[in-house]
Amino acid sequence: MSTHLVIVRASRELAQAGIRTFSKNEKLVQERRQHILQSALKLFLQDGFQATRLRDIAEASGLSEGSIYRYIGSKDDLLHLLCLNRPHGREGLEAVLATIGDVSVTEKLEASIRYHFQVGDRSRDSNLFFNREIRLFSSEDRRILLESQMAIIDFFKNLLEEGIRTGEFQIRSALAVAHNILMLGHDWGLRRWYLAKHFTLEEYTEIQLELILRQIAVNSGK
DSSP states (O other): OOHHHHHHHHHHHHHTSOOOOSOOOHHHHHHHHHHHHHHHHHHHHHHOTTTOOHHHHHHHHTOOHHHHTTTOSSTHHHHHHHHHTSOOHHHHHHHHHHHHOSOOHHHHHHHHHHHHHHHHHHTHHHHHHHHHHGGGSOHHHHHHHHHHHHHHHHHHHHHHHHHHHHTSBOOSOHHHHHHHHHHHHHHHHHTHHHHTTTOOHHHHHHHHHHHHHHHHBTTSOO
């Protein structure tokens, strides 16, 4: 799937969020919601969701409290928007593979892991909030988040199994390795307060790639 289609799909999800709006300008609604969401997320991480008022979000957004109600119905709507606004990891990974052409499975895995870690870096604030406050989300939103992670695990599992078939990888459990890759990408964001003191994202990625490939590559010399 192309990057353009990923963006279009994300825009459609936001448009179909079922959240009240008094504006018929869909582009404006999406832009304002995105701006409000970014301002709110900073406050949620700083002060906590419960302690943050819509008045605080309005002030941080540079909007009046009345203006915010033109684009959302309540503070809880922001939880649903955060869920819908998550990175579309599986589609993005498939788009990466579509751009690199006919290469070895090892090269596909390396490119996919690099992309996954970059997404983890860009979405570190939202992932940190999901990790802290998952109990606040509705059962439907939790299902969406879980299925999104399961889709990424499935992508890497399929890629690892392809490497086993081509003779490039020797793995006891492709599922376990795929799950580890998912979590390593998330850990950069969740523990960036510590990791960033010692590594750049690029250094962290290369170290993890080396460790992963040393464990699974048939000709790794381990």
